[in-house]
Amino acid sequence: MRKFKVASLFAGAGGLDIGLELSNGFETIYANDIDKDACATFSKWSDAEVVCGNIKDIHERDIPDADIITGGFPCQGFSAAGPRKVLDERNTLYKELSRVIEAKQPLAFIGENVKGLLTLGNGEIMEAIKNDFSSKGYRLYYQLLNAADYEVPQDRYRVIMIGIREDIDIGFEFPKPTGRKSIKDILSDLPEPKPEDICHAPYSSRYMSRNRKRDWDEVSYTIPAMAKQVTLHPSSPDMIKLEKDLWKFGEGSTRRFSWQEAAAIQSFPKYIDFEGNLTSKYKQIGNAVPPKLAKIIGTELFNTLNKALERKKKKVVV
Structure with missing residues (x-):
């Protein structure tokens, strides 16, 4: 062919x-x-x-x-x-x-x-x-x-x-x-990520200006190229709206998607190995x-x- x-x-x-x-x-x-x-x-x-x-x-x-x-x-x-x-x-x-x-x-x-x-x-x-x-x-x-x-x-x-x-x-x-396909369809077989594979940057006012979490049976929000703007893993508690353009986290452990989870949501094959530091990996994935x-x-x-x-x-x- x-x-x-x-x-x-x-x-x-x-x-x-x-x-x-x-x-x-x-x-x-x-x-x-x-x-x-x-x-x-x-x-x-x-x-x-x-x-x-x-x-x-x-x-x-x-x-x-x-x-x-x-x-x-x-x-x-x-x-x-x-x-x-x-x-x-x-x-x-x-x-x-x-x-x-x-x-x-x-x-x-x-x-x-x-x-x-x-x-x-x-x-x-x-x-x-x-x-x-x-x-x-x-x-x-x-x-x-x-x-x-x-x-x-x-x-x-x-x-x-x-x-x-x-x-x-x-x-x-x-x-x-x-x-x-839902988040669960794609992430259910992925192991729990290592802490170094997740962005732990502070959550900015821009981040907290809207809901950042969707549940397992939904599709994710868009995977962005900026590490600190990556949306929340569905295991995180629901976000609570306080007023226009202002939300807060619910009670419990909150975390962003790891770079591996972001890559899976972007539909990258598992064999793709991303070069660079954590910020660069998120950037490559989000730009794709x-x-x-x-x-x-x-x-x-x-x-x-x-x-x-x-x-x-x-x-x-x-």
């Missing part, structure tokens, strides 16, 4: 790429990220060439040709929780993805970002992205998905973007929800695309591309 070759930009620890490879239709041959710990983590599970550095400093000729280019470009400027400035220079990093796509002309690309991307600047940023990729010869398909609908036990809304090169484009349909979601999207993309290439082949023969 053919495997499409993948070059991954803003790769992080490789959540997106792990999922694509688990779908059995893709092989990552190149990965880039600016975070040295994420690069080290990626290198431990993948045989891809991993280049650690700023994508702005990497020339297109130094990136191998690939069938698919992926890029979960940094999203700080798009986040609903952060500054939503149309001119925020961080929002232009998608252009680095566009630059490489224009040069390499892959069959398709995959991008992902937070849902704030859809409304930033009254939709102007999303429209600019569509026009940019269109000028490079790609039709862009995008949809807001919740990972919880795809067997990932957390509410995690992300905009998934699929670009198909126009000469092979036959359309793309995002996969329908495949079902839900859930591999389970990526696997499901990858299966759909694999089938779509094979149909598209077969159709193009028949047209050439005729």
